[in-house]
Amino acid sequence: MTIRTRKFLGAIALLVLATVWALVGMVLAQNAWIASSGWRQAIYYVVVGMGWVLPAMPIVSWMQRPNRA
Template identity: 45%
Template sequence: MPVRLKKFLGAIILIVLVVVYAVLATAIATVYLAASSGWVHLAYFLFSGILWVVPAMLVIKWMETAPRR
């Protein structure tokens, strides 16, 4: 796969990942943490705010690998 195409697809995947992850994290917090204290909300959003980095790192690593010859 050409490098430009791989980076374009990776950018699209990253954008979709961030949007879907943000909506899901907020929906889960709304449903399950509505009556919780502020500390629980803080802990949840700190954890979920860092968790999206793992799949994003995998996509970026895939984007940066050299094409096979």
Template identity: 45%
Template sequence: MRPPLRKLVGSVMMLVLVVVYALVAMALAEGRVNDTPVWIQPVLYAALGLAWVLPAMLIIKWMEKPARKAPADRR
């Protein structure tokens, strides 16, 4: 895949990731985190707030891969 197309696809994937993750994190925070003891809640909120970084790093790493070079002509 050519780098400009890879960056476009990666950007769309990042937008989808952020939107879907935000909705999932809000649902978890509302349903599960509020039921935990108060002293554990900051740790859970921090984990939920940072967990999207790992998949985002993988997408960025994929976006930044160099293009494949065409095989050299053999004579």
């Protein structure tokens, strides 16, 4: 697979990951335990906001691999 194809597929995968991550994060934020406290909300949004980076790292490293002969 060429690097151009991997970058295209990786970009699509990252868009899907970010969209699903945001939607799941919004649904979970409606939990009464989180919504009842401002501190819990702040911690939750920081963790969820930065949390998508961990699953995105393997996708980005896969996109950056050189072409195989």
